[in-house]
Amino acid sequence: MIIRGDEPEQIALLKKLYPKGNYFMQGDEAIAYGAIFAGCRFYAGYPITPASEIAETMARELPKVRGYYIQMEDEIGSIAAIIGASWTGLKSMTATSGPGFSLMQENLGYAIMTETPIVVVDVQRSGPSTGQATKGAQGDFFQARWGTHGDHPIVAISPISVEDSFWETIRAFNISEKLRIPVVLLADGVIGHTREQIRIPDPEEVEIVYRKLPKNEKEAKYPFGDVDGSLVPPMPLFGHGYFTHVTGSTHKETGLRDVYTPEVHIKLVNRLHKKIKKHEKEIEKWEEYFTDDMEILVISWGVSARPSLGAVLKAREEGIKVGLFIPKTVHPFPGKKVKELAKKVRAIIVPEMNLGQLILEVQRYVNDDVILKGVNKIGGVPLTVEEILREIRGV
Amino acid sequence: MAKEIYTRYKMAKYLRKEALPTALCPGCGGGTVLNAFANAIDQLKIDPRDLVVVSGIGCSAWIASPYFLADTLHTTHGRAIAFATGVKVGLPDKKVVVISGDGDLAGIGGNHLIHAARRNIDITVILVNNFIYGMTGGQVAPTTPFGAKTTTTPYRNIEHPLNIAEVVAEAGASYVARWTTAHVYQLIESIKKALQVKGFSLVEVISQCPVQFGRRNKMKEPSEMLRWFMKNSVPISKAKNMSPEELEDKFIIGEFVSRQRPEFTEELNKLIDEVAEQFGLGDEDAD
Ligand SMILES: Cc1ncc(C[n+]2csc(CCOP(=O)(O)OP(=O)(O)O)c2C)c(N)n1
Ligand code: SF4
Numbered sequence: 001m002i003i004r005g006d007e008p009e010q011i012a013l014l015k016k017l018y019p020k021g022n023y024f025m026q027g028d029e030a031i032a033y034g035a036i037f038a039g040c041r042f043y044a045g046y047p048i049t050p051a052s053e054i055a056e057t058m059a060r061e062l063p064k065v066r067g068y069y070i071q072m073e074d075e076i077g078s079i080a081a082i083i084g085a086s087w088t089g090l091k092s093m094t095a096t097s098g099p100g101f102s103l104m105q106e107n108l109g110y111a112i113m114t115e116t117p118i119v120v121v122d123v124q125r126s127g128p129s130t131g132q133a134t135k136g137a138q139g140d141f142f143q144a145r146w147g148t149h150g151d152h153p154i155v156a157i158s159p160i161s162v163e164d165s166f167w168e169t170i171r172a173f174n175i176s177e178k179l180r181i182p183v184v185l186l187a188d189g190v191i192g193h194t195r196e197q198i199r200i201p202d203p204e205e206v207e208i209v210y211r212k213l214p215k216n217e218k219e220a221k222y223p224f225g226d227v228d229g230s231l232v233p234p235m236p237l238f239g240h241g242y243f244t245h246v247t248g249s250t251h252k253e254t255g256l257r258d259v260y261t262p263e264v265h266i267k268l269v270n271r272l273h274k275k276i277k278k279h280e281k282e283i284e285k286w287e288e289y290f291t292d293d294m295e296i297l298v299i300s301w302g303v304s305a306r307p308s309l310g311a312v313l314k315a316r317e318e319g320i321k322v323g324l325f326i327p328k329t330v331h332p333f334p335g336k337k338v339k340e341l342a343k344k345v346r347a348i349i350v351p352e353m354n355l356g357q358l359i360l361e362v363q364r365y366v367n368d369d370v371i372l373k374g375v376n377k378i379g380g381v382p383l384t385v386e387e388i389l390r391e392i393r394g395v
Numbered sequence: 396m397a398k399e400i401y402t403r404y405k406m407a408k409y410l411r412k413e414a415l416p417t418a419l420c421p422g423c424g425g426g427t428v429l430n431a432f433a434n435a436i437d438q439l440k441i442d443p444r445d446l447v448v449v450s451g452i453g454c455s456a457w458i459a460s461p462y463f464l465a466d467t468l469h470t471t472h473g474r475a476i477a478f479a480t481g482v483k484v485g486l487p488d489k490k491v492v493v494i495s496g497d498g499d500l501a502g503i504g505g506n507h508l509i510h511a512a513r514r515n516i517d518i519t520v521i522l523v524n525n526f527i528y529g530m531t532g533g534q535v536a537p538t539t540p541f542g543a544k545t546t547t548t549p550y551r552n553i554e555h556p557l558n559i560a561e562v563v564a565e566a567g568a569s570y571v572a573r574w575t576t577a578h579v580y581q582l583i584e585s586i587k588k589a590l591q592v593k594g595f596s597l598v599e600v601i602s603q604c605p606v607q608f609g610r611r612n613k614m615k616e617p618s619e620m621l622r623w624f625m626k627n628s629v630p631i632s633k634a635k636n637m638s639p640e641e642l643e644d645k646f647i648i649g650e651f652v653s654r655q656r657p658e659f660t661e662e663l664n665k666l667i668d669e670v671a672e673q674f675g676l677g678d679e680d681a682d
Binding site: 002013017042044063064065066067068070072073074076077078080081082083084085086087088089090092106107110238239241242243244245246247248249254256257 | 411413414443444447449460461464465466467468469470471474477478479480481482483484485486489506507509510663666667670671674675
């Protein structure tokens with residue numbers, strides 16, 4: 001029995017179990033609830049700090065909505081299991097942190113190549129290696145983008161608060177289902193473990209998307225083609241008698257392996273890229289503050305976006321004309337928008353909890369005459385308003 | 396040539412014609428395994444629509460996908476069982492079968508193998524043990540006999556091989572059997588049993604890779620390898636009364652375990668029914 005998430009019984013169940021209203025919870029829990037509201041009914045994972053509360057919440061809540069929880073033997077198995085489950089039609093998710101995310105990279109590539117919708121949550125923690133296991137960080141910006149090998153597109157989303165974690169998880173599922181692509185939720189340990197008040201909506205307020213299925217046998221014969229011009233092929237689920245063949249090797253539109261013909265590889269990999277490019281508008285999301293009259297721009301993401309907003313508000317009180325740009329979809333990066341904003345300012349400041357990652361992406365869209373400065377902090381302690389404000393005042 | 400073979404071959408209806416001829420070398424044991432599996436499916440009258448076949452990476456992985464005409468998932472190296480776990484949970488009423496090599500399932504994928512057996516999830520694994528990494532050109536495998544030559548043990552192998560069937564039986568599987576490609580009828584019977592058992596089942600097939608293993612170990616011809624299997628196979632009943640020294644270099648064949656234990660997907664669904672009843676719709680007293 002496949003649950004899409006929008007059945008009347010499921011809606012009624014959600015209303016009963018999680019009545020609309022204010023709740024006090026951690027970011028990790030908000031991710032789990034967001035997933036359940038998005039229709040996720042399969043979770044496989046392996047414990048790791050600071051992501052374990054997602055697994056614990058899923059283990060407790062999923063059976064209530066007839067969903068499945070499995071603790072696998074490792075992270076490689078976890079992402080493998082959710083890919084397998086996704087081919088049976090279950091909306092599926094796993095969650096981990098740095099070291100576990102590293103282990104998942106090979107199968108993340110597999111999900112990209114086989115166009116399997118899944119959501120992979122990386123609650124970023126300090127690194128490299130085991131690092132400060134319990135401390136949050138933002139060091140996986142590029143691991144999310146380039147961690148798996150080969151030329152591949154990726155979608156990664158980064159929430160900025162506990163409530164945002166709920167909604168961005170839903171958005172991650174919707175993009176993943178709509179475009180048949182794995183979506184990475186680049187959360188972080190600080191928000192993951194912070195408790196805040198969030199509003200749980202009525203399930204009807206939540207827009208949910210379910211993948212396109214083949215309308216007939218003919219469509220099902222081309223699970224990796226472009227049957228309707230959207231570049232997103234309908235997904236013939238296992239168990240429906242379609243005899244679908246799925247492989248991570250280069251394949252033709254029918255799914256059959258062909259690793260020798262250059263054109264087959266070129267066509268497939270280019271379509272994977274074009275598919276994302278074509279739907280960029282629907283994938284992109286950002287927040288903008290005071291960008292109309294700004295002379296200085298702050299660009300920040302995830303956990304660092306909030307002290308950044310605090311600093312911008314304070315600077316405004318002091319009469320400094322500063323604006324703020326927060327990419328919520330961090331990959332594909334909204335470079336065009338940044339380029340446009342960068343033309344208006346003399347300086348750009350990029351606060352993040354790492355030694356400079358987002359700033360490298362920003363740099364590609366900024367002319368030499370703009371001062372570009374990072375505010376970087378590692379050690380597991382989030383940036384403060386004061387630390388960012390100091391830099392704003394300084395430029 | 397290929398066409399002639401498959402039009403005459405009774406099991407051809409189970410094969411994905413567009414993918415033929417197979418890429419397996421002439422004389423490879425993989426063909427025997429494919430044949431045995433197709434015959435088992437045919438004899439049990441399993442509709443291929445009720446079948447999902449999953450494999451990893453290696454020559455033996457090709458037996459299942461692309462060649463078998465069912466839903467087929469060709470995964471990353473070593474991970475087939477983990478992928479199959481997700482498939483089985485989503486489709487508990489279908490037969491989920493993993494066919495792959497010893498390097499794939501017991502080397503890089505050994506962890507998944509043991510834990511799937513422990514969990515006792517209803518998946519049938521057909522593990523093709525050819526003592527070698529065939530696809531990558533004949534490197535040492537976790538099953539390579541002590542003293543054997545491979546491209547990465549050019550002098551001789553100084554490691555001990557893994558006894559896969561015993562390990563999986565010990566880990567908790569419901570059904571474990573081992574045969575060689577020289578025991579085709581017994582192999583078919585075991586695959587049939589494995590497919591019918593509710594729980595994790597493993598059929599280990601000792602298979603010839605004349606090209607990468609035989610050639611380097613004085614058995615260039617497939618027939619020489621089959622004779623080697625015949626000569627050195629000992630039924631498990633007989634092996635029980637033999638000393639470890641006598642059993643050195645022998646292939647113990649037969650059924651290792653056949654038992655009933657609670658199965659994972661069934662338990663998972665039972666648990667969900669219980670929880671859903673406690674919290675679900677209609678039960679107004681639930682908190
Ligand atoms: C992660 C990873 N490591 C290594 C490989 C290379 N590789 C492909 S097949 C194979 C060995 C296959 O051996 P086995 O499973 O015994 O199958 P056989 O070819 O002998 O049938 C290896 C090491 C790979 N594809 N992926
Ligand atoms: S290399 Fe060995 S295992 Fe691979 S197809 Fe050839 S004979 Fe079979």
